[in-house]
Amino acid sequence: MTTFRTCPTTGLKVQDHADNLMRAHAVVGVVALLVGGITAILVLLTRWQAVHLLNAEWFYRILTIHGMNMLIFFILFFEMAILYFASGPLLNSRIATPRVGWVAFVLMVAGMLLVEWTMFTGQADVLFTSYVPLRAAPNYYLGVILFAVGAILVTVQFFATLVVAKREKTYEGSVPLVTYGAATAAIIAAITLLHGAAIYIPTYLWSLDLMPMDAEIYRLVWWGLGHSSQQINVAAMVSVWYLLGALTVGSVVLNEKISRSAFVLYVLFISMASAHHLLVDPGFGPAWKVWNTSYAMYLAVLASMIHGFTVPAGLEIGQRVRGLTKGLFEWLRRAPWGDPGFSAMFFSLVVFGFLGGITGVTFGTEQINIIAHNTLRIPGHFHATVVSGTAMAFMGLTFYVIPLVFRKQIAFYPLIKWQPYLFAGGMVIFSVGMTFAGTFGVPRRHWDITFSNAPFNLEFSPAVDLLISIMAIGGIIAAIAGGIFILSTVWSVFFGRPLEKGSTGFHGVPPGIHKQPVPITPEAAAAFEAAPTGMLGKAPGTLVLVFVFLLAFVTYYFVNWKLLSFLWQIG
Template sequence: MNSISNLAAKFRTCPVTGLKVDRTAENLIKVNAVVAVVCLLLGAVAALLIVLTRWQAVHLLPAEWYYRLLTSHGLNMLIFFIIFFEMAVLYFAGPVLLNCRLPAPKLGWVNFGLMVIGMIMVNTMVYTGKADVTFTSYPPLMADPMYYLGIILFAVGALLVTFQFMATLVVAKKEKTYEGSIPLVVFGALTANIIAIITLLHGALIFIPAFLWSLGLMNMDPQIYRLVFWGLGHSSQQINVAAHVAIWYLLAGLTCGGVVLSEKVSRAAYVLYILFISMASAHHLLVDPGFGPAWKVWNTSYAMYLAVLASMIHGFTVPAGVEMGLRLRGYTNGLFEWLRKAPWGDPGFSGMALSVVIFGFMGGITGVTIGTEQINIIAHNTLRIPGHFHVTVVGGTALAFMAVTYYVLPLIFQKRVAFWGLAKLQPYLFGIGISIMGMGMIFQGIFGVPRRHWDITFSGALFPVEFHPAVTFFQAVMGIGGIIAFTGALAFILIAVVTVFFGKTVTEADLKSGASGLPQGVLKLPPQVHTGAHVVKAHETGARGTVVLVGIFFVCFVLYYFTNWKILSFLWKVG
């Protein structure tokens, strides 16, 4: 009897999904998600102040505080917010989706403690002015040893969580909590987990020596630092890609009954990520003289394009899965009835859809183009680079994380989402804002505006530097987009915080009556009908609408790619 009551205390059964939920895993999801939102707030406030400084018409901060906040923004957004949230994703995709216990639950708390201590140490060093080294901390810029130690502690904690996830897979298989292969969403999380291990190993390989260097115990070769650092710095963003693609598949299913067109194709695309996506780190070294063309071209083109292929596969299969899911529910008329009738008022769906579009159309196209060695010479270290990664990491990953939060709140925190009307608007506000800001940055970069720089008028410089007058316009575009995106981020934080700490608990009556604050995937997802005329029609027509959308994507891709070759030809005019 005791063992049965112990087991009951260890698990709860979700009234919506019927899944058996390990309570420790659930608590770890909650605390990781809460700390992620705190880091998001720190990063977002810094973001607003940075964009209002880079906008020369405003030029808010003095140089010292600009670079300090740039360091804080990069670390809190690219590392802390994202990785804390990814830890929550791993605890969800492991014990919860596999319906099993969390192995070594106490270790989960130790890991979380290490990560929090690391995060606090790093932020303390940054805000006390002991680490004005920006996100990259390139030598010879040196921070206080506690800064490097903080990053090491954070990375060790995260690495241990990735091992815990691998152990969860072993436990679930041994205890037969699932049949056949692991579900596709869990396979996506496994992909993110493997990329995280590759990333964190590089982090250990460079930040342990950097720590010793800061103590004066060894020398540091800047070129080797750059090589190994980017194995961490860029690959950490590839964890995001794998994680947010897994979230796309999850939300496609949860929000509108999206189907997986081909398990084989989607899994093969994930394997391509595992093998090749981390090599994109070499993009940062394309103008470094220390590496030969073979190394550069292999890592950024031949091998990397296999990972690009994988992204394009997911970029087709996710919307096509949504289309087929909706066609199987009867929306079979024309090319786009399914798109018009999709649940655009569900923030889980709208956030996912905007994430796919922004990541694919803006992030993907710009990334592949500027990652080409020849074209990189006109884009490297310009504002085009942050423009690119803001639409991939923020418009793609952060927006997908926000979208899934609207399902995590009722399913894991068991709370009705507060400010439901605002929640419906929030993904649009954030997605549109970040797209406008990204476009403003990308166009400034095309006109040669440098990244990172505090003052692009270069006042006091020996030689006058002038940019095309259009830059002034695109600065305003960037600034206005940034303010809209910040408002969207703030709305998300407000909704999440109020829901978690003051939200109403979800009751069975709420589920039956369709109370406000519960997305439609939680309330009343219509069952899929596998018989009838519309099902035959859906199978006959296939995902034609998505094929048209993908056609538009390729036209945009070709136009942007070859326009850049044209711009390059102006720069390197022959004759």
């Protein structure tokens, strides 16, 4: 028999199965984050040549473990929890078939454990990408397949739950924007995971010597998984931005049509991004590269640029309609900067856009990729998107999940208020150091850039040492912030104080929960609509911010074309 509780904060009806499934996925996600975080420090301290901690064999092994835990296990377990939240509680619905949910969960955990075992025992030193003919033990591929099958079941469950909610009329009107965004993430997840099956099943057979594999076709199909999975992150992260905006300051949706159409653009074009990794490959011609790398003329980039406007504009109008109307930026200045849910969300938005987005589009340009491919510029870019963007948004969400889903206060709350600042600051320093080191041609995934035992000598510019040291310092700051996050989360969940008891200095809950944004009355909304606007429209602060962004984008983009033009003639 299933039971529901009514959330005292949000008024949503939460089924016990939904609660338990969300908790289970979130807990395993945090465990993967811990493994990924410890290995991150080991990788960092090895790439920092002044320390050079691990030997070559363990460096590549640990790097493999870092990549799999962060990019696959942590992120996907977390996203599965978000899919349960967006389909069940957010629609006041039951989960379609909780039993299938648990089967899927067991499959994912079993797959993860199998992969971890092969990696830690040195049977899979193939890095995250496992490019054939590099060979891992068959159990490694089998583990990934089990994990992917489990994840496919969760996405199917998500759609089944949408159908249940619709049929049982648990909500009126259309699904909320956050659920809509999560649905696009789930569609992209289904596409991604099918690519995963299409590549890991043949590779598993190949590892058993049952069929041949072409190295280039592997790269094409594998990146259908590898890059598209990052686009699940983008769609999920944008949904979390809308969600945290609503919870922390009561931000509004400017225009459902625009925001939802932007999500649809993600679904339509995003799986073409496999091409970003194949721009300087011998297997594909220029027309294929240009068309695919641009997501059919940059329509998925357009989607992100639209969300980059509508999310802050939603915050701005939400604040303005509640009276913060002075000047261009009172809404931002007087935002709840002490609320870790808000600060994490806002930093995620800014760093994802300015660092991750601009570098991503620039490096993904066919010709500019010549001066970016496989250098440190690439991990510099994706740490700004996946870590400072997605992971930070998920951390901000966790500060609301602990009180709302686990019904616990957040342990070490005074530290947690600062955690997003520390994490964002560290990651910005890290990504900038890494990206600029890459402009000197420093390779990614490399144990020894002093080339001490190589047949020829090579010495990078002293600037590279400096940039790598900056990267290391930023990385250590971010790792400390990550450690604080994990410590607080684990402590809260297992030894935390129940929500009902009053908060103390040590424990706490974000203001969005105990001091919710005042509801917008129809009169206030009508007055806001009717009020005269200047030439910059209803969200003038945001309009200024997005044009600053555009200026940064245009500058970085054309500087890179200029750098490219200095090279040898190549064609």
